[in-house]
Each structure stands twice: as structure tokens, then as C-alpha cells.
Amino acid sequence: MSLILFTVLILVTGGERIVELVVSKRHAAWAFARGGIESARGHFPAMVTLHTGLLLGALAEAWFVPRPFIPGLGWPMLAIALLCQAGRYWVIWALGNQWNTRVIVVPGMALQRRGPYRFAWLPHPNYLIVAIEGIALPLVHTAWITAIAFTVLNAILLLGFRIPAEERALRAGSTVQA
Template sequence: MSSEALYTLLVVAVGLERVAELVVSQRHAAWAFAHGGVESGRGHYPVMVLVHTGLLVGCVVEVQVADRAFVPVLGWSMLALVVLAQAVRWWCIAVLGRQWNTRVIVVPGMDLVRAGPYRFLPHPNYVAVAVEGVALPLVHDAWVTAVVFTVANAAVLATRIRVENRALQAAAP
């Protein structure tokens, strides 16, 4: 099997991981709304979904269209970062439990989680997303996708973090 085919399988696997996140997110959203959860920042969510979908599509298209090579030292080190980013993301999901969501839904009166990776950073999941957004494309030298995603993601995260911080502050006990 060619390196391009293996890379496409990796990107598909990351896409399937995103689908699993959405399933978990929908369950958590239902729980949050049943417990008085309030959603904030609906306007940026479709843009965030578009940017993340663009990452996956861009990875595959750039490798195919621009005939990007697999550079072993770069590819293997970036694959390690992709795996690490996935581990951090699922650590965040596990630590936040029902409070984790792909949307900004906050149940008023709940304490902020300060365990796990949240002991070290206020938004560790977004660090994992940023790392993955650079590393996944660079597994197969799709550097244009890495740059475009990084810029677009920074713009989305600027809004997302501001919305999330306001929502958490308003709902604090």
C-alpha cells in the first residue's frame, strides 16, 4: 500500500474519531439541557465545524494534488504528535465528563473542573487541537493545509475562548 493510501486511512481514522466526539457531545448536550444548561456562541460553531472539516479534506487533497512526499523523520515525529494530541483530547473529555461538549453549553452552578490537564492549562483541549492541526498535515508534508488551518483555527479559537470564558464566568456558583 502506498504512503498516500496509508495517510488517507490515517485522516479517515481521525475523521471517525471526530464522529465519536460528536456522539459523545450530543449525549452530553442532552444531559446539560436536561439540567438547565445554557448554550452560548452558536454563531461561531458552524465556522468551527467548517474549519475542522477543511483540515481533514485539505490533508487528503493537498497530498494527492500537490504530490507531497512522505518524509520519514518529519512524518513519524508528526504522527507521534497526532497520537499525543488524541490522548490529550480524550483525557480532557474524560476529566470534564458530562461537562465536555463540542458546543459551549454550561450548566449554571457547576464548579469549574481543575483536575487532569486543567491543573496546568485553562484550555488544554484547544492546545491539542492546535498541535493536531499542524501535525496531521505534516505527517505527509501537507504544509499549506497546516498553515491555512493554523490561521483559521486561531481566528475561531479567539472567538471560542472568549465565548466560553464568558459563559463559564456567568454560570459560576
């Protein structure tokens, strides 16, 4: 894969993230209209910065270090990154209007238990998908520094802030849907 195609892949991924933010805003309005309560707003700018940094870091590393495209690594990582996109859409479909990039809970609303959320052993499938994508996407063009940096920072953000905040909010405001 040429550096130009990798750049297109990153730009398309960035465009897809913008679409997700638009969907998230629409879902937030839906939740707030039903009494939704937002929690843990403080870490959201860090999440946006980290995810933007993933895309910019992968591009910068590929263009300026420079990193070669290694077919035995790049093609499998591209396939994994594309599967992660499918997984993201599965998550968004499964949660419907309850999916959001922010932590917003409508009190009394049942938690979804469909799609990837039906597996009790995997309570946060979206975050697993994001973690895998954060490794795979930069490695399409051997941007291993970006892959490592994103993985470490993402783990700190998710495990230290986002997942505990989300679990507290869900315990406080939701019921479980069978």
C-alpha cells in the same frame, strides 16, 4: 508512510470526530436536562467547517499537489498527532459530562480542576491540543499549506470568538471546583 496509509489515518481521524460529536450530543442532553444554557452558537458551523477542511485539505494536498512522505518529518508528526489524540481523550475524561463541542454551561455547576485542567497556567488545554494536532496531522504527509491555513484560521476562530465566548459563559454560570 504510503499515501494510502495516510488516507486511512485521515479517515480514522474523521471517524473519531464523528464519535466525538455523538458524545457531545449526549453530553448536551445531560446538560440541558440540568438547566444548561448554550451560548455563542453562531461560530459553531465555522468550527465544523474548519475541522472538516483540515481533514479534506490534508488529503487533497497529499493526493493532488502531490506531497512526499519525508520520514524525518512524517514519523515524528505521526507520533505527535497520536499523542494529541491521547490528550483529547484526557480532556474528555477530565471534563466528563461537562465536555462538549458546543458552549453549554449548567448554572452553578463547578468547573472541573482535574486532569489537564488542574494547571492554572493552561486554562484551555483542549485548544492547545487542537492547535498542535492541526499542525502535526497534515505534516505527516508534508501537507504544509493545510497546516499553515488551519493554524491561522483556527487561531482567528479560537482567539477571536470561541475562547472569549466560552470564558464569558463560564464566568456567568459556573463556580470553581477545588
